[in-house]
Amino acid sequence: MTKVDHLRISGQLPSPKGVALAIMEITRRDDATLDELARAVQSDPALASRLLRLANAAARASGRPVASVNEAVLRLGMATVRQLAIGFSLVDQYRDGACAAFDYPGFWSHSLFMAVASQELGRMVRVGSPEDLFACGLLAQIGRLALITAYPVDYAALLERQDGGVVLIELERQHLGTDRRELTAVIMADCGIPTALAEPVSHHDDPDASGFSEGSRPYQLAHLFFQARRMADLGLSPATERYGSISELMRLGSKIGLDASALGEVFDRVVAQWHEWAEVLKVPAGDLPSFEAMAEAPASRPGHESKAARTRTRVLLVEDDSTTRMMTEEVLSRILGCTVHVAENGRDALPLALEVTPQIVITDWLMPVMDGIELCSALRATDWGQSMYVIMLAGEETEEKIIEAFEAGVDDYLIKPVNVRALTARMRAAQHYVKLLEAWEGDRAQLKAFATELATSNRRLEHAAMTDLLTDLPNRRAGMEALTRFWSASLRTGQPVAALMIDIDFFKAINDRHGHAVGDRVLQEVAKAIQAAARKDDSVSRLGGEEFLLVCHNADPRSGLLAAERLRKMVKALKIGIGGVDIQTTVSIGVANRASCIENEDDLLKAADKALYAAKNAGRDRVCLFANGKTHCA
Numbered sequence: 001m002t003k004v005d006h007l008r009i010s011g012q013l014p015s016p017k018g019v020a021l022a023i024m025e026i027t028r029r030d031d032a033t034l035d036e037l038a039r040a041v042q043s044d045p046a047l048a049s050r051l052l053r054l055a056n057a058a059a060r061a062s063g064r065p066v067a068s069v070n071e072a073v074l075r076l077g078m079a080t081v082r083q084l085a086i087g088f089s090l091v092d093q094y095r096d097g098a099c100a101a102f103d104y105p106g107f108w109s110h111s112l113f114m115a116v117a118s119q120e121l122g123r124m125v126r127v128g129s130p131e132d133l134f135a136c137g138l139l140a141q142i143g144r145l146a147l148i149t150a151y152p153v154d155y156a157a158l159l160e161r162q163d164g165g166v167v168l169i170e171l172e173r174q175h176l177g178t179d180r181r182e183l184t185a186v187i188m189a190d191c192g193i194p195t196a197l198a199e200p201v202s203h204h205d206d207p208d209a210s211g212f213s214e215g216s217r218p219y220q221l222a223h224l225f226f227q228a229r230r231m232a233d234l235g236l237s238p239a240t241e242r243y244g245s246i247s248e249l250m251r252l253g254s255k256i257g258l259d260a261s262a263l264g265e266v267f268d269r270v271v272a273q274w275h276e277w278a279e280v281l282k283v284p285a286g287d288l289p290s291f292e293a294m295a296e297a298p299a300s301r302p303g304h305e306s307k308a309a310r311t312r313t314r315v316l317l318v319e320d321d322s323t324t325r326m327m328t329e330e331v332l333s334r335i336l337g338c339t340v341h342v343a344e345n346g347r348d349a350l351p352l353a354l355e356v357t358p359q360i361v362i363t364d365w366l367m368p369v370m371d372g373i374e375l376c377s378a379l380r381a382t383d384w385g386q387s388m389y390v391i392m393l394a395g396e397e398t399e400e401k402i403i404e405a406f407e408a409g410v411d412d413y414l415i416k417p418v419n420v421r422a423l424t425a426r427m428r429a430a431q432h433y434v435k436l437l438e439a440w441e442g443d444r445a446q447l448k449a450f451a452t453e454l455a456t457s458n459r460r461l462e463h464a465a466m467t468d469l470l471t472d473l474p475n476r477r478a479g480m481e482a483l484t485r486f487w488s489a490s491l492r493t494g495q496p497v498a499a500l501m502i503d504i505d506f507f508k509a510i511n512d513r514h515g516h517a518v519g520d521r522v523l524q525e526v527a528k529a530i531q532a533a534a535r536k537d538d539s540v541s542r543l544g545g546e547e548f549l550l551v552c553h554n555a556d557p558r559s560g561l562l563a564a565e566r567l568r569k570m571v572k573a574l575k576i577g578i579g580g581v582d583i584q585t586t587v588s589i590g591v592a593n594r595a596s597c598i599e600n601e602d603d604l605l606k607a608a609d610k611a612l613y614a615a616k617n618a619g620r621d622r623v624c625l626f627a628n629g630k631t632h633c634a
């Protein structure tokens with residue numbers, strides 16, 4: 001028996017009680033109805049008002065308020081009501097517990113922040129139903145609570161050891177035989193959260209290591225949860241640690257297509273909702289400044305300057321005379337606080353310069369092996385030697401000689417014997433240059449990083465502009481472009497082309513009976529079936545609502561009809577399992593081909609639409625063909 005089985009059997013996993021438990025039972029049954037579910041919800045006023053609140057938050061976008069529990073349940077759908085009821089029940093039950101080292105209220109405050117952040121991010125990037133994402137965010141770390149509940153004493157010991165820098169998840173596995181990730185997955189499955197959401201949640205700690213292909217829905221979801229988690233971390237972190245989190249959030253935001261200002265707006269909205277929800281669920285939520293205020297430039301923050309000041313300037317001192325060398329080294333390191341490397345001549349200085357990459361080089365002019373001018377020319381001839389600031393120590397050199405030194409790339413010079421005031425003054429100018437250079441290099445690196453992120457973000461936007469977010473299929477715009485391409489190719493090659501307009505039958509009834517979230521799943525499954533039925537080079541797109549377009553190149557009326565019939569049967573055979581119920585559906589399909597009476601691609605689409613209309617009128621679940629100006633139904 002695995003550790004998880006043991007915990008489950010011994011009743012040690014956090015589980016819902018009371019009405020939430022009854023809701024779990026109802027939604028497990030095949031014959032459950034939304035009315036029955038609504039009645040159960042109504043018997044718990046706190047749950048009813050929380051669900052109404054969420055349904056209304058969702059309805060705000062569509063402009064129609066939700067007034068009754070029945071409507072809220074209908075709107076949210078069975079699966080979502082179940083997840084939320086369980087989530088809220090867990091918050092109520094596990095406000096406190098036996099592990100003294102664990103901050104239970106802080107845990108829920110963080111989870112609630114993550115729930116609201118997941119919901120809001122979901123609303124913006126439209127990668128899933130916001131209410132489902134709320135439930136996922138709320139339960140994303142429930143495995144931790146499960147471990148603390150089952151092992152309060154052992155876990156307190158692990159928390160102490162973690163302070164020593166050991167990764168907690170590894171300790172959990174070593175000492176408790178399971179870890180929070182595994183338990184989160186188990187509890188989420190018990191709550192009825194679909195694997196399509198639970199899997200990205202379980203990878204949200206480290207989404208880049210998840211193996212999800214970039215841009216796919218699970219990839220976007222895992223990044224969304226990671227971003228929501230980081231937002232919650234920022235929301236609950238002490239003021240002194242906030243700045244570092246902000247820049248990371250900005251970088252992460254770009255991964256799901258949010259720029260800095262959109263991120264700031266969403267963060268502030270999340271904080272406001274977090275406060276509202278915290279009051280409803282009786283969970284603490286501290287005050288936070290606006291995102292913009294937290295994102296102020298680091299230069300204005302206390303502590304930053306002192307850290308910069310602690311960075312010591314690297315100086316390479318090249319001097320053959322030991323007295324001058326020792327004295328200059330002393331001033332540089334003791335008085336000016338530099339890190340000094342020394343060499344006795346130009347030949348030894350060159351490899352040392354490569355090794356320590358000094359910011360400033362102070363070199364004597366006359367040396368027995370490779371003099372100062374030669375050293376300077378050699379440094380300037382390399383990539384890495386370009387930006388070093390070179391000060392030449394000169395004896396009685398004439399102006400002519402000094403000009404020669406500048407021409408060799410020297411930045412400044414100092415007359416020997418070196419005196420402390422002159423050296424300090426020259427070094428101040430040199431250090432100013434070093435600082436400016438570093439700031440410029442920092443800006444350049446940041447610009448480079450921004451340019452890369454911008455390019456990625458643009459690619460993502462370009463993809464998003466042509467992709468339907470729900471089904472991942474090309475959207476109407478992309479579909480129309482493909483139709484034009486196929487039409488032109490058909491004119492060029494003389495090969496036939498077919499357009500198939502596909503529409504799900506009685507789709508409104510699916511939404512009404514099972515909720516919008518289930519409707520979305522049906523759309524996704526039908527989209528997959530159409531994609532699977534299409535040939536590799538055909539074009540499949542979602543035109544909008546429950547309507548899809550399949551354009552087949554080199555397809556005459558007969559093969560267009562055959563393809564449509566094959567697709568109709570495939571959809572009819574689909575069993576879409578949701579919350580223990582198998583949902584079935586059918587499609588009507590209108591087929592049209594390029595023919596002499598059809599002048600352009602718009603007419604082809606209209607002809608397919610007429611055939612689709614005929615299929616609907618003839619009773620649905622059938623294929624009709626438009627040919628010779630008439631529709632023909634099978």
Ligand SMILES: Nc1nc2c(ncn2[C@@H]2O[C@H](COP(=O)(O)OP(=O)(O)OP(=O)(O)O)[C@@H](O)[C@H]2O)c(=O)[nH]1
Binds near residue numbers: 505
């Ligand atoms: N879940 C979900 N529903 C959608 C989406 N887009 C449109 N709808 C719904 O799809 C339904 C389409 O309904 P109708 O146009 O009446 O068509 P139908 O019920 O399929 O009936 P027939 O086409 O006549 O068989 C409406 O209720 C829309 O709200 C979506 O992205 N997700």
